[in-house]
Amino acid sequence: MKITDLKRQQGEFCLHIPSATFETGKIHGIIGGNGSGKTTLAKLIIGILSPDSGTIDYEGLTQQDITMTGQKPYLLHTSVYQNLIYPLKIRHIQPQKDVVEYWLEKAGLQHKQTQYALSLSSGEQQKLSFIRALIFQPKLVIVDETLSNLDPDSVHLFESIMLEEQSKHPITWMTISHQLVHISKLCDQVHFMEGGQLLQSGTPEQMLYHPTHPSVIQYLSNTEVSFKGRM
Ligand SMILES: Nc1ncnc2c1ncn2[C@@H]1O[C@H](COP(=O)(O)OP(=O)(O)O)[C@@H](O)[C@H]1O
Numbered sequence: 001m002k003i004t005d006l007k008r009q010q011g012e013f014c015l016h017i018p019s020a021t022f023e024t025g026k027i028h029g030i031i032g033g034n035g036s037g038k039t040t041l042a043k044l045i046i047g048i049l050s051p052d053s054g055t056i057d058y059e060g061l062t063q064q065d066i067t068m069t070g071q072k073p074y075l076l077h078t079s080v081y082q083n084l085i086y087p088l089k090i091r092h093i094q095p096q097k098d099v100v101e102y103w104l105e106k107a108g109l110q111h112k113q114t115q116y117a118l119s120l121s122s123g124e125q126q127k128l129s130f131i132r133a134l135i136f137q138p139k140l141v142i143v144d145e146t147l148s149n150l151d152p153d154s155v156h157l158f159e160s161i162m163l164e165e166q167s168k169h170p171i172t173w174m175t176i177s178h179q180l181v182h183i184s185k186l187c188d189q190v191h192f193m194e195g196g197q198l199l200q201s202g203t204p205e206q207m208l209y210h211p212t213h214p215s216v217i218q219y220l221s222n223t224e225v226s227f228k229g230r231m
Protein backbone atom coordinates (compact mmCIF):
# COMPACT_ATOMS: atom_id res chain seq x y z
CA MET A 1 0.00 0.00 0.00
CA LYS A 2 1.33 3.41 -0.92
CA ILE A 3 0.36 6.72 0.63
CA THR A 4 0.98 9.96 -1.21
CA ASP A 5 0.57 13.44 0.25
CA LEU A 6 -2.22 12.35 2.61
CA LYS A 7 -3.77 15.21 4.61
CA ARG A 8 -6.59 15.43 7.10
CA GLN A 9 -7.28 18.33 9.43
CA GLN A 10 -9.47 17.77 12.50
CA GLY A 11 -9.66 20.64 14.94
CA GLU A 12 -6.14 21.76 15.79
CA PHE A 13 -4.70 18.46 14.67
CA CYS A 14 -3.38 17.89 11.17
CA LEU A 15 -2.29 14.53 9.80
CA HIS A 16 0.13 14.93 6.92
CA ILE A 17 2.04 12.05 5.38
CA PRO A 18 3.89 13.12 2.22
CA SER A 19 4.92 9.60 1.28
CA ALA A 20 4.83 6.15 2.90
CA THR A 21 4.91 2.55 1.78
CA PHE A 22 3.49 -0.38 3.72
CA GLU A 23 4.83 -3.47 2.05
CA THR A 24 2.19 -6.06 1.19
CA GLY A 25 2.12 -9.26 3.22
CA LYS A 26 4.22 -7.88 6.09
CA ILE A 27 3.40 -7.16 9.73
CA HIS A 28 3.69 -3.43 10.34
CA GLY A 29 3.78 -1.95 13.83
CA ILE A 30 2.59 1.61 14.34
CA ILE A 31 3.90 3.24 17.48
CA GLY A 32 3.73 6.76 18.89
CA GLY A 33 2.29 8.70 21.80
CA ASN A 34 -1.39 9.38 22.51
CA GLY A 35 -2.88 11.77 20.01
CA SER A 36 -0.08 11.31 17.47
CA GLY A 37 -2.57 10.32 14.76
CA LYS A 38 -2.36 6.51 14.71
CA THR A 39 -6.12 5.90 14.83
CA THR A 40 -6.74 8.74 12.35
CA LEU A 41 -4.34 7.07 9.91
CA ALA A 42 -6.04 3.69 10.50
CA LYS A 43 -9.49 5.18 9.84
CA LEU A 44 -8.26 6.90 6.67
CA ILE A 45 -6.88 3.58 5.41
CA ILE A 46 -10.07 1.67 6.25
CA GLY A 47 -12.19 4.42 4.73
CA ILE A 48 -14.13 5.43 7.86
CA LEU A 49 -12.59 8.90 7.39
CA SER A 50 -11.96 10.67 4.10
CA PRO A 51 -8.76 12.60 3.50
CA ASP A 52 -8.87 16.31 2.70
CA SER A 53 -6.34 15.54 -0.01
CA GLY A 54 -3.88 12.87 -1.07
CA THR A 55 -4.18 9.28 -2.16
CA ILE A 56 -3.93 5.77 -0.81
CA ASP A 57 -3.00 3.15 -3.40
CA TYR A 58 -4.34 -0.19 -2.17
CA GLU A 59 -2.57 -2.04 -4.97
CA GLY A 60 -5.63 -3.98 -6.05
CA LEU A 61 -7.35 -4.46 -2.68
CA THR A 62 -10.97 -3.35 -2.30
CA GLN A 63 -13.07 -2.45 0.75
CA GLN A 64 -14.15 -6.13 0.79
CA ASP A 65 -10.58 -7.20 1.60
CA ILE A 66 -9.83 -4.89 4.51
CA THR A 67 -10.91 -4.70 8.11
CA MET A 68 -10.03 -3.13 11.44
CA THR A 69 -10.44 -4.08 15.09
CA GLY A 70 -10.47 -1.31 17.65
CA GLN A 71 -9.64 -1.03 21.32
CA LYS A 72 -13.36 -1.19 22.11
CA PRO A 73 -14.97 -4.18 20.44
CA TYR A 74 -18.02 -2.95 18.52
CA LEU A 75 -20.25 -5.97 18.87
CA LEU A 76 -23.80 -6.29 17.59
CA HIS A 77 -26.62 -6.76 20.10
CA THR A 78 -27.03 -10.41 19.25
CA SER A 79 -25.39 -13.80 19.83
CA VAL A 80 -21.69 -14.66 19.61
CA TYR A 81 -22.47 -16.74 16.49
CA GLN A 82 -24.33 -13.93 14.70
CA ASN A 83 -21.50 -11.52 15.46
CA LEU A 84 -18.91 -13.94 14.16
CA ILE A 85 -20.64 -14.59 10.83
CA TYR A 86 -21.59 -10.93 10.24
CA PRO A 87 -18.62 -10.16 7.90
CA LEU A 88 -19.56 -13.24 5.84
CA LYS A 89 -23.22 -12.23 5.74
CA ILE A 90 -22.50 -8.74 4.39
CA ARG A 91 -20.21 -10.25 1.76
CA HIS A 92 -22.91 -12.80 0.79
CA ILE A 93 -20.71 -15.73 1.79
CA GLN A 94 -22.39 -18.82 3.28
CA PRO A 95 -20.79 -19.60 6.69
CA GLN A 96 -19.12 -23.02 6.68
CA LYS A 97 -19.69 -24.97 9.91
CA ASP A 98 -16.08 -26.15 10.15
CA VAL A 99 -14.74 -22.61 9.63
CA VAL A 100 -17.02 -21.19 12.33
CA GLU A 101 -16.02 -23.98 14.72
CA TYR A 102 -12.34 -23.49 13.93
CA TRP A 103 -12.46 -19.83 14.92
CA LEU A 104 -14.66 -20.31 17.97
CA GLU A 105 -12.28 -22.95 19.26
CA LYS A 106 -9.24 -20.75 18.58
CA ALA A 107 -10.76 -18.05 20.76
CA GLY A 108 -12.00 -20.50 23.41
CA LEU A 109 -15.59 -19.51 22.69
CA GLN A 110 -16.87 -22.83 21.35
CA HIS A 111 -19.40 -23.26 24.18
CA LYS A 112 -20.63 -19.69 23.97
CA GLN A 113 -22.08 -19.58 20.45
CA THR A 114 -25.59 -18.78 21.59
CA GLN A 115 -24.58 -16.40 24.38
CA TYR A 116 -25.48 -12.70 24.02
CA ALA A 117 -22.20 -11.22 22.81
CA LEU A 118 -22.32 -8.20 25.11
CA SER A 119 -22.55 -10.49 28.16
CA LEU A 120 -19.05 -11.85 27.42
CA SER A 121 -16.17 -10.61 29.57
CA SER A 122 -14.27 -7.70 28.01
CA GLY A 123 -11.34 -9.97 27.08
CA GLU A 124 -13.72 -12.46 25.46
CA GLN A 125 -15.38 -9.60 23.55
CA GLN A 126 -11.97 -8.55 22.24
CA LYS A 127 -11.23 -12.12 21.17
CA LEU A 128 -14.60 -12.33 19.39
CA SER A 129 -13.98 -9.04 17.62
CA PHE A 130 -10.54 -10.30 16.56
CA ILE A 131 -11.73 -13.64 15.11
CA ARG A 132 -14.69 -11.86 13.48
CA ALA A 133 -12.16 -9.70 11.63
CA LEU A 134 -10.35 -12.78 10.34
CA ILE A 135 -13.20 -15.12 9.41
CA PHE A 136 -13.63 -13.73 5.88
CA GLN A 137 -9.92 -14.10 5.00
CA PRO A 138 -9.10 -10.40 4.74
CA LYS A 139 -5.96 -9.22 3.00
CA LEU A 140 -5.35 -6.10 5.10
CA VAL A 141 -6.06 -6.06 8.83
CA ILE A 142 -5.56 -3.10 11.15
CA VAL A 143 -5.42 -3.96 14.84
CA ASP A 144 -5.84 -0.69 16.76
CA GLU A 145 -4.78 -1.30 20.36
CA THR A 146 -6.93 -4.41 20.53
CA LEU A 147 -4.32 -6.03 22.77
CA SER A 148 -4.54 -3.37 25.46
CA ASN A 149 -5.85 -4.65 28.79
CA LEU A 150 -5.55 -8.29 27.82
CA ASP A 151 -3.88 -10.83 30.09
CA PRO A 152 -0.51 -12.24 28.88
CA ASP A 153 -2.06 -15.55 27.75
CA SER A 154 -4.58 -13.72 25.60
CA VAL A 155 -1.90 -11.47 24.08
CA HIS A 156 0.06 -14.62 23.28
CA LEU A 157 -3.06 -16.14 21.69
CA PHE A 158 -3.53 -13.08 19.45
CA GLU A 159 0.12 -13.15 18.45
CA SER A 160 0.08 -16.86 17.62
CA ILE A 161 -3.09 -16.42 15.53
CA MET A 162 -1.43 -13.57 13.63
CA LEU A 163 1.70 -15.61 12.93
CA GLU A 164 -0.28 -18.73 12.02
CA GLU A 165 -2.48 -16.80 9.57
CA GLN A 166 0.63 -15.17 8.15
CA SER A 167 2.20 -18.57 7.50
CA LYS A 168 -0.93 -19.77 5.64
CA HIS A 169 -1.72 -16.76 3.47
CA PRO A 170 0.08 -13.45 3.78
CA ILE A 171 -2.00 -10.64 5.19
CA THR A 172 -0.80 -7.06 5.42
CA TRP A 173 -1.13 -6.39 9.13
CA MET A 174 -0.93 -2.99 10.80
CA THR A 175 -0.80 -3.39 14.54
CA ILE A 176 -1.04 -0.24 16.65
CA SER A 177 0.25 -0.89 20.13
CA HIS A 178 2.20 0.51 23.04
CA GLN A 179 3.25 -3.03 23.94
CA LEU A 180 6.74 -2.88 22.55
CA VAL A 181 7.54 -6.49 23.37
CA HIS A 182 4.62 -7.41 21.07
CA ILE A 183 5.86 -5.00 18.38
CA SER A 184 9.41 -6.33 18.67
CA LYS A 185 8.35 -10.01 18.48
CA LEU A 186 5.91 -9.74 15.60
CA CYS A 187 6.68 -6.89 13.26
CA ASP A 188 8.69 -6.82 10.07
CA GLN A 189 8.56 -3.02 9.97
CA VAL A 190 7.92 -0.41 12.65
CA HIS A 191 6.61 3.09 11.93
CA PHE A 192 6.73 5.93 14.46
CA MET A 193 4.15 8.73 14.46
CA GLU A 194 4.20 12.11 16.19
CA GLY A 195 2.06 15.21 15.65
CA GLY A 196 0.26 13.70 12.66
CA GLN A 197 3.48 12.82 10.88
CA LEU A 198 5.17 9.53 10.19
CA LEU A 199 8.62 10.44 11.42
CA GLN A 200 10.61 7.26 10.96
CA SER A 201 10.21 3.68 9.71
CA GLY A 202 12.55 0.74 9.98
CA THR A 203 13.00 -2.79 11.24
CA PRO A 204 12.22 -3.49 14.91
CA GLU A 205 15.96 -3.67 15.49
CA GLN A 206 16.55 -0.24 13.95
CA MET A 207 13.52 1.37 15.55
CA LEU A 208 13.45 -0.18 19.03
CA TYR A 209 17.05 -1.08 19.71
CA HIS A 210 19.01 1.45 17.68
CA PRO A 211 16.70 4.42 17.20
CA THR A 212 18.24 7.51 15.65
CA HIS A 213 15.37 10.00 15.55
CA PRO A 214 15.31 12.10 18.76
CA SER A 215 11.51 11.71 19.07
CA VAL A 216 11.75 7.92 18.86
CA ILE A 217 14.54 7.92 21.47
CA GLN A 218 12.39 10.13 23.70
CA TYR A 219 9.32 7.87 23.25
CA LEU A 220 11.33 4.77 24.13
CA SER A 221 13.03 6.38 27.11
CA ASN A 222 9.67 6.55 28.87
CA THR A 223 8.62 2.95 28.32
CA GLU A 224 8.59 0.37 31.07
CA VAL A 225 11.06 -1.89 29.30
CA SER A 226 14.17 -0.11 28.19
CA PHE A 227 14.84 -1.19 24.62
CA LYS A 228 17.53 1.24 23.66
CA GLY A 229 20.91 -0.44 23.67
CA ARG A 230 19.62 -3.86 24.73
CA MET A 231 20.47 -5.86 21.62
N1 LIG B 1 -13.39 14.84 15.34
C1 LIG B 1 -12.29 15.43 15.83
N2 LIG B 1 -12.24 16.77 16.02
C2 LIG B 1 -11.12 17.38 16.49
N3 LIG B 1 -9.99 16.70 16.80
C3 LIG B 1 -10.00 15.37 16.64
C4 LIG B 1 -11.14 14.67 16.15
N4 LIG B 1 -10.84 13.34 16.08
C5 LIG B 1 -9.56 13.24 16.53
N5 LIG B 1 -9.06 14.44 16.86
C6 LIG B 1 -7.71 14.73 17.37
O1 LIG B 1 -6.77 14.17 16.48
C7 LIG B 1 -5.60 13.82 17.20
C8 LIG B 1 -5.14 12.43 16.80
O2 LIG B 1 -6.03 11.47 17.34
P1 LIG B 1 -5.81 9.90 17.15
O3 LIG B 1 -5.55 9.64 15.72
O4 LIG B 1 -6.99 9.23 17.78
O5 LIG B 1 -4.48 9.66 17.99
P2 LIG B 1 -3.83 8.27 18.51
O6 LIG B 1 -4.62 7.15 17.97
O7 LIG B 1 -2.41 8.31 18.01
O8 LIG B 1 -3.85 8.35 20.00
C9 LIG B 1 -5.92 13.97 18.66
O9 LIG B 1 -5.33 15.15 19.12
C10 LIG B 1 -7.44 14.06 18.69
O10 LIG B 1 -7.86 14.86 19.76
Ligand SMILES: [Mg+2]
Pocket residue numbers: 038039040144
Ligand atom coordinates in the same frame (compact mmCIF):
# COMPACT_ATOMS: atom_id res chain seq x y z
MG1 LIG C 1 -5.68 5.60 18.91
